[in-house]
Structures are given as C-alpha cells and as structure tokens.
Amino acid sequence: MVMQNHKWKILLIVCAPALIWLSCSEDPIPNESELITSLYYELTDSSTGTSRVLWFKDLDGTGGQAPEMHSDTLSVNTVYHGSLRLLDESGKTPIDITQEILAEAEDHQFFFSFSGDSPVQVSYRDSDANGYPVGLESRLLTNRVPGSSVLRINLRHQPNKQAEGVAQGILLNAGGETDLQVDIPIITE
Numbered sequence: 001m002v003m004q005n006h007k008w009k010i011l012l013i014v015c016a017p018a019l020i021w022l023s024c025s026e027d028p029i030p031n032e033s034e035l036i037t038s039l040y041y042e043l044t045d046s047s048t049g050t051s052r053v054l055w056f057k058d059l060d061g062t063g064g065q066a067p068e069m070h071s072d073t074l075s076v077n078t079v080y081h082g083s084l085r086l087l088d089e090s091g092k093t094p095i096d097i098t099q100e101i102l103a104e105a106e107d108h109q110f111f112f113s114f115s116g117d118s119p120v121q122v123s124y125r126d127s128d129a130n131g132y133p134v135g136l137e138s139r140l141l142t143n144r145v146p147g148s149s150v151l152r153i154n155l156r157h158q159p160n161k162q163a164e165g166v167a168q169g170i171l172l173n174a175g176g177e178t179d180l181q182v183d184i185p186i187i188t189e
Helices: 004-024 096-101
Strands: 038-045 051-057 068-069 079-088 108-116 120-124 136-141 147-157 179-189
Touching: 038 136, 038 147, 038 179, 079 096, 108 136
Parallel strands: none
Antiparallel strands: 038 051, 038 079, 051 068, 079 136, 108 147, 120 136, 147 179
8 A cells, every 4th residue: 555655656746747837838829810701891981970881701711602792982082980890700609809809919910001093091090008000990091082992901910010111001021920811992982
C-alpha cells in the first residue's frame, strides 16, 4: 500500500508540470476568423436624416449561389454618416458579428475604396482603445458631380495599424488577412 502511494506521488510530481503547462497555454486558435455572410452599410444624410442601406449577402459562401446585393442612389455633394453591421445569417438565428468586431477592435479595420467616375471620400468616425481607426462608423462625402462608382469595403483581421497610411485608410501597407471584401455599385445624382 505504501509503495502504491509512493508511485502516485511520483506520477503526480512528474505529470504536474505538464498539466500546468497545458492548462496555461494559449488557445491554438487565439482569434479565429468570424463567418460573415451579410454586410449592411446604412448611410444617413446628415442634413435631412434620410437613410439609405447598401447591403451584400452571400448566405452559402464562396462558390455556391451568386451573392445578392442592394445598391442605392446617393445625392451629390452630401455628407452621410455611415454605420456598418455584419451578420452570420447561415443558420436559423442570425449572429451579430458587429459586436465581436467591436470587442476585438484592436484586431480589425475596415478599408473603403472607390472606382469609377464619381469619387467619394470616406473617413473614420470611430477608433479602438489605442486610438486607431476601426471603420464601423464612418463619414462619407459624395462628389459634386453625378456619376457611378463601385464601393469596395474590405475588413482586415490583424492589420498593422501603425504602418504608414493605414490610419488614413490606405490598405497597401496594412498586412493582416481579409475577413471580408465586398463590392457594391453606387450612383450619385
């Protein structure tokens, strides 16, 4: 009986460090990418309060059915307050991914770019705990001339927010991984 107790003590002494190490080690996937099937970009005219919602949905993911999207016409020479909402609508109950992005704001940043003949400027209206932009809230200014554009919204996971130009919304030096990239046509008139 004494010998068995002694074996257990030796086993405990040998295994304890391994058990402590395993229990204290970091999660092997510390910040797994979120599944985002839907993006809603609500744009509210700062002078009239009128809202327009641009949206993109790809419920079955890449390679299945073509994604659905809704565009809208924006007024020229107008300031809009933009608010992004992201969801995982792949299951019966939608999951609001916006809150996860907000909770992990230091690890996320949205980038906005436009192509076409109607330049639009977007600036950030929110920031993470370190003062770097996130992009869930934005300010969008349309050009004075009517035209059409394609708005690209790119969500980066773990970008280098300290890299040159990244805080101003320049994607080139951001690094990180793309969680979502969406192109939505818009018209200004």
